[in-house]
Amino acid sequence: MITVPRSLRRLTLGLTLAALLLSRATAAPLKVAYSDWPGWTAFAIASEKGWFKQAGLEVELLWFEYGPSIEAFTAGKVDAVMVTNGDALVTGANGAKNVMILVTDYSNGNDMIVAQPGISSLKDLKGKKVAVEVGFVDHLLLLNGLKKAGMTEADVELVPTPTNQTPQVLASGQVAAIAAWQPNSGQALKAVAGSTAVYTSADEPGLIYDTVAVSPQSLAQNRADWVKFVAVWDKIVAYLNDETTRDDGIKIMAARAGVDAKEYAAFMSGTKLLTLAQSTKIISGQTDTFGSIAGSSKIADEFNVKNGVYKESQPVATYIDATLTTDALKK
Numbered sequence: 598m599i600t601v602p603r604s605l606r607r608l609t610l611g612l613t614l615a616a617l618l619l620s621r622a623t624a625a626p627l628k629v630a631y632s633d634w635p636g637w638t639a640f641a642i643a644s645e646k647g648w649f650k651q652a653g654l655e656v657e658l659l660w661f662e663y664g665p666s667i668e669a670f671t672a673g674k675v676d677a678v679m680v681t682n683g684d685a686l687v688t689g690a691n692g693a694k695n696v697m698i699l700v701t702d703y704s705n706g707n708d709m710i711v712a713q714p715g716i717s718s719l720k721d722l723k724g725k726k727v728a729v730e731v732g733f734v735d736h737l738l739l740l741n742g743l744k745k746a747g748m749t750e751a752d753v754e755l756v757p758t759p760t761n762q763t764p765q766v767l768a769s770g771q772v773a774a775i776a777a778w779q780p781n782s783g784q785a786l787k788a789v790a791g792s793t794a795v796y797t798s799a800d801e802p803g804l805i806y807d808t809v810a811v812s813p814q815s816l817a818q819n820r821a822d823w824v825k826f827v828a829v830w831d832k833i834v835a836y837l838n839d840e841t842t843r844d845d846g847i848k849i850m851a852a853r854a855g856v857d858a859k860e861y862a863a864f865m866s867g868t869k870l871l872t873l874a875q876s877t878k879i880i881s882g883q884t885d886t887f888g889s890i891a892g893s894s895k896i897a898d899e900f901n902v903k904n905g906v907y908k909e910s911q912p913v914a915t916y917i918d919a920t921l922t923t924d925a926l927k928k
Contacts, residue, residue, distance in 0.1 A: 626655035627815070627822060628675040630666040633854045634778060635861075635868040636702035636807040637679040639833050641853040642846050648832055652825045660853070662761055664730065670695070676815035681734040682806040682890050683897035685916055690907035695810035698921040699827045700876045700890055702807050706799035707867030708738050709782040711767060712774040714791030719746040721795075725773035728758035728766045732906045734805055735760065735776035740900055741804055742796035750904060764788045779864045780856050799867070803887025804896075806879065807868075816918070828925040831873040838870070877922040890917060 631637040640658060643649055649656040659666075659675060670678035671693040678695070680688060681704075685697055716722065719742050729736050740750060758766050763775040764784040774795070775785055786792055798805050809827075816823060837846045844858075851861035871879065882889025887896065894913045902910050 626657040627677065627819065627826060628657045628659060629809070629826075630659050630661050630669045630675040630678040632661050632663040632666045632679065633780060634663070634679070634807055635707070635850060635864050636870060638850045638853050639701070639837065639846070639870070640679075640830075642833050642836060642849050643829050645849050646836075648829050649826075652829055654822055654825050654829075656826065662759075664733070664759060667693075670810075670812070673812075676819070677809055677811040680808060680810050682808055682894045682916075683734050683737050683901065685808060685810045686894060686898055686901060686911045686913070687732055687906055688810070689916060690901070690909070690911055694813055695916065696813055696816055696918045697808040697810045697880070697890065697916055698816065698823055698918050699809040699830060700806050700871055700879050701809065701830065702868050702870045703803055703879075704778070704798035704805040704807065705802060705867050705869040706797045707779040707782065707864055708735055708776075708798040708805055709778070709794040710735075710739055710742060710774055710776050710796040711782055711785045711789075711792055712795045713767070713770075713772075713789065714793075716773060716795060717793065719743060719748065719796055722774055723748065723752050724754075726754045726756050726771065727774045727776065728756040728763050728772045729776040730760045730763075731755060731757045733760065735778060736904075736906070737897060737900055738796070738798060738801075738804065739776045740904060741801055745800075767792065779867060780854065780861075783860070783864070797867075801887065802869070803889075803893050806890050806893055808890070810916075820921070824921050824924045824928075827873070827921050828928045830876075831925070834870050834872050837865075838872075873922060873926055877919065877926060880917060880922055881919040 644658050666678050667688055669675050685695055689695055756772050760777050760781050763777040763781050767775045767785045768788040836842045847862050848858045851858040880890050884892040886892045898911050901907055
């Protein structure tokens with residue numbers, strides 16, 4: 598038998614430990630694309646406060662407009678993207694499979710159909726032009742509203758428009774209404790005196806859930822880190838729910854979005870931030886209604902197929918992994 602000298606054992610053990618430490622220190626950061634929705638911009642707080650590092654994570658938050666953030670994910674440039682549950686399905690149907698591991702919030706009025714002065718309801722839009730980013734979440738909001746008003750998409754003329762350009766398009770007078778989320782919807786209301794929100798996400802809570810969606814490959818390779826990432830979210834929500842720190846949190850979010858802090862504070866009521874416990878119930882729920890992400894996504898899937906956003910129904914259950922929030926709650 599070959600006996601290894603104790604000194605060599607120590608050296609070997611030392612090299613192994615060093616290799617492990619070096620591996621963690623040089624591990625590629627989790628790259629996450631995010632955009633200007635308040636429920637996602639809130640992650641800037643964790644970055645500024647150093648909460649990711651405190652959790653033992655290397656996270657690189659990459660700022661985009663919403664559409665380009667999804668394009669970056671589709672191109673494989675990031676590990677995760679922050680999207681609505683409906684758009685997660687659209688992204689997957691277009692080839693970029695993903696798994697929603699966290700529901701950050703649901704839209705509670707920030708997504709709006711904003712109409713020109715003199716238009717007071719969706720029914721007044723019959724035969725008129727509506728600017729919307731076709732295939733994205735506020736297209737679904739519009740379809741939902743039209744359905745509840747006894748109308749269909751055929752009753753209006755869609756004008757495909759990037760969401761960040763909708764305020765200018767409404768102000769130009771080229772369309773009767775736009776579909777957009779904050780801060781764009783608020784900018785549209787300010788840009789056109791007398792314009793009004795004729796339908797909002799507050800009329801259908803749970804229609805639009807906002808999520809963190811991860812590539813299946815990254816989730817498989819880095820599950821423990823994604824659980825830590827999810828756990829940090831609860832710290833962010835607590836910071837924003839605490840009256841003594843809320844203003845500082847909003848200030849950080851406003852700076853990230855390039856919006857005045859007082860103006861940004863007005864967006865918060867339209868975004869129902871979910872604690873980790875609340876998020877777990879919604880992501881674990883198995884209802885057929887808007888009360889769970891499974892039910893909401895099933896409805897979104899049916900809308901998407903029916904309206905040609907994509908052709909084949911998506912396997913909704915494969916887009917949802919509730920185990921990470923459950924594990925994060927144990928931390």
